[in-house]
Amino acid sequence: MPISKFWNIIGDMSIQNKLRLKFGAIIVLTILAVLTAYPKTVESIPFLYNFFSKPEINLGLDLQGGYRLEYEVDTSGVDDNKKDDALQAAQDVLERKVNATGTSEALIQTVESDPPRIIVEYPGATSADDLKSKIKETPYLEFKEEKNEEEQQAEIEKYNEMFASSNEEAKNKAQEKLQEIKDGKSFGEVADEVNGDATSGGRVDDLDFVKKDSMLPELNEVIFEKGLADGETYGELVETDYGWNILYKAEERGEGDAREIHIKDISFQKQTAEMYRDYWIYKETGLTGKNLKDTAVVFTSQGLSEPQVQLKFDGEGKDLFAEITKRNVGKRVAIYLDGEIISAPTVQTEITNGEAVITGNFTVDEAKELKRRLNEGALPVPISLVSQQSVGASLGKLSLEQSLKAGVAGLIVVGIFMILYYRFLGLVAAIALFIYAAMMISIFKLSGTLSNWPITLTLSGIAGFILSVGMAVDANVLIFERIKEELKSGRGLESALNEGFRRAWPSIRDGNYSTIITSLILIWMGTGFIKGFAVILVIGVLFSMFTAIVIVKIILNFVAGKWLEKRLWLIANIKQDK
């Protein structure tokens, strides 16, 4: 039957029949809602029970226990146009991690903010330690290349400038100590002083017997050319690239090529840009853990067989790696793991097969462990845990029970109140309230199956739901007060009913708008507690308008008739002539 024909038939129906149809629709709706909300009512009929018990309420963390972890993603080192990619890759990695712990219900989402965050919700878990340590061990892998000459020069200047004053201080210290020796203290005494004072910044070394030309040239010259006597301290500071040295010749033995001198040394370190080369020499290449396809442990074929970790890149990674190796032939490419260099091999030739190896003096176990970590996913950007919320499962269950109890108690007392105050009208409202509750629970259950927006019921959501019960009644109260007024002013029952609904409508509408406005703002603000509350409040307000206005009106129109007209005391204290 074409739909238009269907509507024609309805259009042709008498008012009475239309009302019957509507009433029938409400009964069907109620039965469906009750069955969905509480399938146990048909437990004895298996096929119905099985059908209706399938949808379940999606409970939030606070009702079933679990964890919510919030990670901040540091994308500061990534180019702006690559940030989204990096974030997505990080999320994928975490997803794999979480799935590896065996919970598929975990929810992972990215939050756009500055810096961006990734939220992992992990319901039902009794402990987040497992997941947290899994995430914590997620490697952050990065390939870096050397900066160009100009950039290097700039870094060197920057570092040397930074070290100038501390170097000056070290030199003065050294000078001071040398002066003490010159003023009569023995080398041994001063050495002990330096050793005993951790803050002195100096260190004492017994270099034992050294051969000619086995030392830095600056030291070599003093030791072998200056003709020091045994037990003599050289009278000047000896400066090398690494610091300032006070040299002491203990004794000497052998002749010619076999000549050896026993040297002791007090040195004060110099800091140079060169020493921190690893910190500043490398820059990002864009090749990170997100481009890893596979990892394996392999063994070197030459010499002692050492374990290495072999990396295989995906398509993008392969191209990137080829470019990187091409422009860095003869230079080093550093492999960073968790922010530290684990190896920095020199590129011999362009590598186009998308494979690289990490050699890092691994034991076999270490190599295997690293392989496992890398295979579970390496992060393209560092992340850190910034917030955690957890609810014990027992506490969650208790909260659920308590709030259900509160909801049922609230419903019953409100129903009783309505019946006592509004008598017959109140009874209808109480029934409508019952239908409302069943519908809301059905919506919670069906939201996941019927739409893309599954509603997660949280504690705050239940609070919103219970509050909406109170508000649902408001519309009825407004209408009933109007109906009573109209009856008192002498109208007949039918017209009083219609008039009551018509005139209460603007107030109901205006009042509910304001609740909806604030709820929408809450949803927009939305995290956790607030969002759950506001979403359900909005749905509640919309559906409560539906029950209070549409359902109550149909029921009243259907059941009200001559019998009620004669017994207006069932509605209010109204003097009747008859």
Next chain:
Amino acid sequence: MINIIDKRKYSYIFSGVLVITSITLLLVWGLKLGIDFKGGTLMEVQFSSNQALEETAENSEAENSEEFKAPTRDEIIEKLKDLNLESLNVQESENNSAVLRYIGSSEDVNEQVMEKLTEFDGSVEQTRVDFVGSSISKQLKRNAIMAVILSVLGIALYIAWAFRKVSYPIPSWQYGIAAIVALAHDITITLGIFVLLGKFMNVEVGVSFIAALLTILGYSVNDTIVVFDRIRENLIKSSKKEDFEKVVNKSINETLARSINTSLTVMIVLVAIVLFGGESVKYFSVALLIGVIFGTYSSIFVASALLVTNYRREQKVKEN
């Protein structure tokens, strides 16, 4: 008919005192902010619970050396002294559990705290660990302030729009102003009461409190609008000569039953949550309860009364 408008002087005094007290409390003591807005850690731990055994142990002193007694607040603070936790606060609660709060939120610190607590009781359990980093708490604070501002703005615009056609005998924006004054009144008093709750019962306000505040905003305006709607309707019905004051008073009386009944039903469910809903939503509901009570009161005694006061003042200006 009760003549409510005539007695508006008393409601002004009552409300004035409450609002001024609340503002003073806010300025002097301020709200007790929770970790949502301050950043930090909240840890709930459960020590072995054997209350029944404890009682018998008291009778037969120290016979069972294995008997376990949960550490007191002071003992816990003493134990954790070495960790130098910033603004550590320990609360004992029922069933041998305790709630610890401190600023600073790193996993290492949390682990150290747990280690220390294990020294009291090997089977101590963490029932809850929440922590909020400072970047998040700052953002939450910003969002909360934004939400309140946007809500007030949205509602003000909405009222101005809803009453755009009513301009007799006072301009439509005055309805809006009256509604917003009533709303500010409800919010301020709720805040004031929570300052007291924070001061004397350690009730902290977090994100949920903001949700409650915004709901109060919505509710308070809802309630005021219903009364104003009736005034609007009665103004249209009445011959224009009828006294504005009388129209307002009549409208209040006509909506009185509705106002009280609606508030009662909402209060019934809120009381149900406070009584049975468990600790986590208790103060959320308390905030709503306070807001609903004052929201109902203010739509009658503040918002509607203000309409008349404004009307009177304009009349006087005209006469002079």
